[in-house]
Amino acid sequence: MGPWAAALGGLAWLLWLGGARAIPPTRLDWAMREDWAGTTFGWLFYRNAPWGLPLTRSPNQLFPHGTSVALTDANPLLAVLFKLFNPLLPADFQYHGLWLALGFALMGWFGAKLVSVVSPRPTHQWLGGLLFAMAPPLAARLGHLLLCAHWMxxxxxxxxxxxxxxxxxxxxxxxxxxxxxxxxxxxxxYLVAMLAPLAMALTVRLALGRVITWGRALLASAGFVVLDLLLFALFGYFAGGSLGAEGFGQFSADLTTLFNPTDWSRLLPSLPVARRQGEGFGYVGAGALLLGVLAVAGAALRFRSLRDVPWKRGLPFAVAVLLLAVYALSSRVTWTGRLVVDLGGLYEPFSRLTSAFRASGRFIWPLCYAVMGGALLLWLRQWRERAWVGTAVLALVVAVQAYDLRQDKSELRRRPDGFRRLQAPEWAALKGHYRHLALFPPQVQWVCPYNEPLVNAAGYLAYRLGLTFNSGYASRTPPSIAEECNATMRPGGVDADTVYVVVRPQVGAFVRAGARCGVLEGLAVCVAGQREDAFAQALTRQPLR
Structure with a gap:
């Protein structure tokens, strides 16, 4: 019962962090901001897209360039799964809250399974699983839904x-x-980039233990790489041009990260970090730190109780975790945000790889959980003959961990900014008469000037009407999109199948190009001048000239 109780505890912790409003799948408003909006629209537009290869291609988003679910961080696995049942799903449907619930529950579950390595007691497993579910790095990733899968x-x-x-x-x-x-x-x-080295280390551990041959270990390692690359191709990770981006050396982990709460703690003071080092947040929590101190002190006093510990079993894992942690520090190794050593020359030959995984600070997570898991196992191993001691201390540690974490920092507890739905009845006349909805100029996050409320409102309208949309969010975009950010309307450039939502300074150019423009719900909207349908006629009620 230990893993089940820990899974329920993990789910309860998510609810305490504000997850109750995110879990119901028919609620969209909470997810219509920042990165959450990108993942939500990645799924919504994919619902309207035809099946094809790559499996998650979404040609109707960022039209005419297109993108994929993978490049909008919209969870390709669940997107494909739920698309199979698309006709049965309501129009307002998202699975991101369910993914969060699964992630926190499995964090508790596998935390309990890890504790079962040294203790068969359900109470130990439950408390250990709770400690993992309460890990601050997991709570801090709620702003990036897909990466709340630390259970892996x-x-x-x-x-x-x-x-x-x-x-x-x-x-x-x-x-x-x-x-x-x-x-x-x-x-x-990013999850693969951490798991693949750990999986290869597992083959080394099994070969060192002589339960498989070195040849089989090499074959298994190669198999992991081939499997990952095939799935990357299948799910469309290579569909958006260059995978690189700027920021390596800045989105890093500081040397103080394991004990630096950066405003997440009620008990410990925060230390300074550089401006973009939030990606390297690795604070393990006051409870976990307390357990680590007690475990190390106890090991020094009760060393004999640890003589039969199979230390070699964890050696390949430890080496892989430390190598990942070194990468997390990036080319600019810092202490409290100040440069300690510059390793730029060392990383320069691998710039294509480092630009693809520019947020190197995330690679500190395996070390965080290794520290937490090591403290748990070391403590319980010392007191396996006096289980009540282990139980009492774990209960104290979990209580300290729960009190220490500032739940008000959770992204799920932030008051939503509000999501505007365009509700004028005239919009319904677009369906069946137009194929595209476009902002002019296009607005693409991180590439072009970006008015998030407008993009979200227009994007949702395009989704509900089954139209393509030229704006939005993607983690990687083709370089050609940037060339359109400051586009101007040319004579004869108004497409008859497109409805344009135009920034006011451009309205005059549309009128001179022969477009019919008007105001609808406060927006400047234009269509081709030759259109005589109901929507085009509606624009004449508040014309723009």
Missing amino acids: LVAMMWLHLRDTPDARAAKRSLLWAAALNAVAASTHP
Whole structure:
């Protein structure tokens, strides 16, 4: 019952962080801001897209360039799954809240499974799973929904440390690792970039334990890489041009990250970090830090109780985690935000890789959970003959962890800014008469000037009417989009199948190009001058000339 209780505890913690309004799948308003809006529209436009290859291609978003669910961070795996049932789903439907609920529950579950390596007691497993579910790095990622899947890292740690006595058990572990890689590759590339090295380290651990041969270990490692690349291609990660972006060396982890709460703690003071180092947030929590101190102190006093610990079992995992942590520090290693050493020359030959994984600070997460898991296992191992001591301290640690974390910092507790739905009855006349809705000039996050409320309102309208849309959010975009940010209307450039929502300074150019323009719900809207349909006629009620 330990893992089940821990899973329920993880779900309860999400609710405490404000998840109650996100879980109901028919609620959209909470998700219509910032990165959440990008993931939501990535799914909504994919619902209207035809099936094709790559499997998650979405040609009607960022039209005419198109994009994919993968490049809008909209969870390719769940998008494909729910698209199969698209006719049965209501128009307002999102699965991101369900993904969060699953992530927090599985964090508790696999935290409990990890504790089961040293303790069969359900109470220990429940408390240990709760400690993992309360990890501050998980709560801090609520602004980026797909990356709230830290349970995969804890699950991989469990595979490394659990007993694997023979080839049959080794095969099961490798299949588990392959499944985790497959889910990660179908979800987000940063998860794969962490899981793949840990999976390869697992093959080394099994080969060192002589339960598989080195040849099989090499074959399994190659298999993980091939599996990940095939799924990347299938789900459309390579569909958006260059995968690189600026920021490597800035989106990093500081050397103080494990004990620096950066305003997330009620108990510990915050230390300074550089402006963009929030991506490297790795504070493990006051409870976990307390447990670590007690475990290390106890190990020094009760060393004999640890003589039979199979330390070699965790060595490949530890090496992989430390290497990932070194990458998390990036080319600019800092202490409290101040440069300690510049490794730019070392990383320069690998600039294509580092630009693709520019937010290197995220790679500190495996070390965070290794520290938490190591403290848990070390403590319980010391007191396995006096289980009540382990229970009492774990209960105290979980209480400290829960009190320490500032729930008001949760993105889910932020008051929503409000989502505007365009509701004028005239909009309904677009359906069946027009094919495209376009902002002019286009507005693409991080590329062009971006009015988020306008983009969200127009994007939702385009989705409900089954139209293409030329604006929005994607993590990677073709370079040609940037050339359209300051577009101007040319004579004869008004497309008859497109409805344009135009910034006011451009209205005159549309009128001179022969367009019919008017005001609808406070927006300047233009269509081709030759259009005589009901929507075009509606624009004459408040004409713009």
